[in-house]
Amino acid sequence: MAATQLTSAASSISAKGFTSFEGLRGSNAVKFSSFSPLKLNGGASRSFRGLVVKATTTVAPKYTSLKPLGDRVLVKIKAAEEKTTGGILLPTTALSKPQGGEVVAVGEGRTIGKNKVEISLKTGTQVLYSKYAGTEVEFDGSSHLILKEDDIVGILDTDDIKDLKPLNDRVLIKVAEVEEKTAGGLFLTDASKEKPSIGTVIAVGPGHLDDEGERKPLTVAAGNTVLYSKYAGNDFKGSDGSDYIALRASDVMAILS
DSSP: OHHHHGGGOOSOOOBOOOBOGGGOBOOSOEEEEEOOOEEOTTSOEEOOEEEEEOOOEEOOTTOOOOOOOTTEEEEEEOOOOOBOTTOOBOOGGGOOOOOEEEEEEEOOOEEETTEEEOOOOOTTOEEEEOTTOSEEEEETTEEEEEEEGGGEEEEOOSSOGGGOEEOTTEEEEEEOOOOOBOTTSOBOOGGGOOOOOEEEEEEEOSOEEOTTSOEEOOSOOTTOEEEEOTTOSEEEEOTTSOEEEEEEGGGEEEEEO
């Protein structure tokens, strides 16, 4: 009976008044796009619509400036790559979410203990940030992101991830090559190759802030071979084809020698 009732589902639904993350109101648009067919009792197939929520907050054109507060930073998001390095056009579904952009405004900083800690980033700086950080804002005709300074992974002035300058307690690691054989000499298939959690430290940040706002140097250094938590950090592909990962120093579990 319940399966039969599903056939009366509307092909499209719109709603208003949805609230986006962090208490900000979204663009008031919720759309339902195509979804995979669902088989009902009796073998009949029905195509339903999948929920696609536009969580971007749109700032009205009458507002001409946006000033982040505290330790927040406003970043203009870099456009997604529409082609592969070989020049092949990518479909919309294959476009990866950008993780970089340009700092266009910064807050006044924050107070830790008795010390006022200002934001070290300057406007015009090219940065990489954590994949799911911040709140997207449509402002002045472009996509922006408001996020905390601590969610910014590092500064990248070139197109090569190996040139990343990590911030705070972040570490940039070049991931070790995947093992092609078992210890007994058997070749591994692609499906059975385990994701490495070992790599070489390429660069480290200046350290984290303690309770008094003082920098504490990290215990790992460039050149160290380390073992890190398997599911931590942000993965990147270098221009040389190598895999890199940027993560917090606390996710490094051991130094290998």
